[in-house]
Structures are given as structure tokens and as C-alpha cells.
Amino acid sequence: DGGITQSPKYLFRKEGQNVTLSCEQNLNHDAMYWYRQDPGQGLRLIYYSQIVNDFQKGDIAEGYSVSREKKESFPLTVTSAQKNPTAFYLCASSDGATHRDTQYFGPGTRLTVL
Amino acid sequence: AQTVTQSQPEMSVQEAETVTLSCTYDTSENNYYLFWYKQPPSRQMILVIRQEAYKQQNATENRFSVNFQKAAKSFSLKISDSQLGDTAMYFCAFMPGDDKIIFGKGTRLHILP
Numbered sequence: 001d002g003g004i005t006q007s008p009k010y011l012f013r014k015e016g017q018n019v020t021l022s023c024e025q026n027l028n029h030d031a032m033y034w035y036r037q038d039p040g041q042g043l044r045l046i047y048y049s050q051i052v053n054d055f056q057k058g059d060i061a062e063g064y065s066v067s068r069e070k071k072e073s074f075p076l077t078v079t080s081a082q083k084n085p086t087a088f089y090l091c092a093s094s095d096g097a098t099h100r101d102t103q104y105f106g107p108g109t110r111l112t113v114l
Numbered sequence: 115a116q117t118v119t120q121s122q123p124e125m126s127v128q129e130a131e132t133v134t135l136s137c138t139y140d141t142s143e144n145n146y147y148l149f150w151y152k153q154p155p156s157r158q159m160i161l162v163i164r165q166e167a168y169k170q171q172n173a174t175e176n177r178f179s180v181n182f183q184k185a186a187k188s189f190s191l192k193i194s195d196s197q198l199g200d201t202a203m204y205f206c207a208f209m210p211g212d213d214k215i216i217f218g219k220g221t222r223l224h225i226l227p
Contacts, residue, residue: 043217106158
């Protein structure tokens with residue numbers, strides 16, 4: 001089946017630790033995105049990548065880092081510099097290198113800082 | 115700044131009824147795209163419907179249709195014959211030209227048996 005997978009579903013982190021969230025897609029999509037979702041708010045863009053080996057900061061990139069070494073993978077690292085990382089994280093991808101293409105989402109990862 | 119506003123934080127309707135979710139946006143762009151996404155309790159975001167601003171005809175997907183009023187910058191979602199499985203958060207989203215997508219804060223919809 002074609003789709004987007006995210007792992008793990010739930011992740012717990014101690015303060016001061018870096019953690020990496022996985023996002024993989026087998027849709028052959030060029031563009032991939034990371035969003036953060038907090039209660040009562042819409043999705044906010046963290047980082048996006050329109051092509052392999054290139055990525056751009058979104059609206060709330062501070063304390064996060066990404067890489068795009070392969071077309072199908074776009075991992076997100078939440079660093080200790082992120083002051084309030086507890087949230088639901090969604091990965092998305094779209095066909096084509098422009099933003100106008102419809103984005104399709106993975107099932108999400110719930111990150112909790114202990 | 116370009117914004118998306120969903121004025122109804124929460125709504126409840128009886129099963130089989132029709133419900134309309136409101137969405138307004140603010141932009142000076144002429145070419146853009148609009149979306150409604152559904153997020154059920156599983157939290158998987160699912161595309162419901164998409165509308166291109168240059169198309170005057172309202173988009174329709176089975177029981178879901180939109181009322182796109184470009185001059186009023188309004189993009190409401192109508193769900194006909196609502197079903198229990200329609201219970202979810204619904205997000206309106208706006209994509210100006212070739213720029214990044216902007217999401218509203220969502221409307222929580224409850225379908226009551």
C-alpha cells in the first residue's frame with residue numbers, strides 16, 4: 001500500500017535530550033513537510049523540503065532540525081533547545097515541488113516531555 | 115498577514131441532518147487554493163475537498179460540498195446526511211499561489227445518534 005508512515009506513535013523524552021521522529025513515504029512525492037499541532041490551534045509549519053538535499057524553515061523552526069538525504073525520508077529532530085516540545089507532530093508529503101499540490105498526512109507522533 | 119478564520123469552535127448535529135461549517139480567509143492574492151481537512155479521533159488528517167480559486171464551480175465530493183464565495187472570501191463546507199463517522203475536527207486551509215499552506219484553528223463537529 002502507498003502511504004506515509006510515522007514512528008513511533010508515542011514518544012517520551014526527558015528534558016535535555018534530543019529525539020528524532022521518523023517520517024517515510026512511498027508515494028514518490030517530491031515535497032515533504034513537518035507540522036506541529038497544539039490543543040486549540042491549527043497546524044503550524046516547522047520545516048519543509050521540496051527536493052532531496054534541500055529544506056527550508058517554516059514558521060516555528062527554532063529548536064528543530066531536519067535532513068532530506070533520501071526522497072522517501074524526512075526525519076525531524078527535536079533538540080533540547082526547543083523549550084516546549086510536548087505536542088502532536090504530523091508529517092505530510094505532496095506530489096510535485098510546488099506548494100500548490102495537495103498534501104497527504106501521516107498518522108502522527110505524540111511527543112511528551114517528562 | 116494572510117489568515118484563516120473558523121468562527122465555530124464546536125458544533126453538534128443529529129445524525130442524518132445537514133451541517134455547514136464556516137471558514138473565511140484574508141488575502142490580496144487572486145490565485146490560490148482552499149482545502150477542508152478532517153481529523154477524526156485517530157488524529158489522521160484526511161483531505162475532504164479542494165477548491166481552486168480560479169474555478170467558479172463549487173467542488174463536491176459525495177456528501178461533502180463547498181460554498182465558495184470569492185468576493186466575500188468565504189469557503190464553507192456543507193455535510194449532507196451526516197453520519198456518526200463524520201465526527202471529527204475539521205480544518206479549513208488556504209494556500210496562496212505558490213506559498214505555504216495556512217490552517218485555521220479548526221471546528222470540532224459532533225454527530226449525535
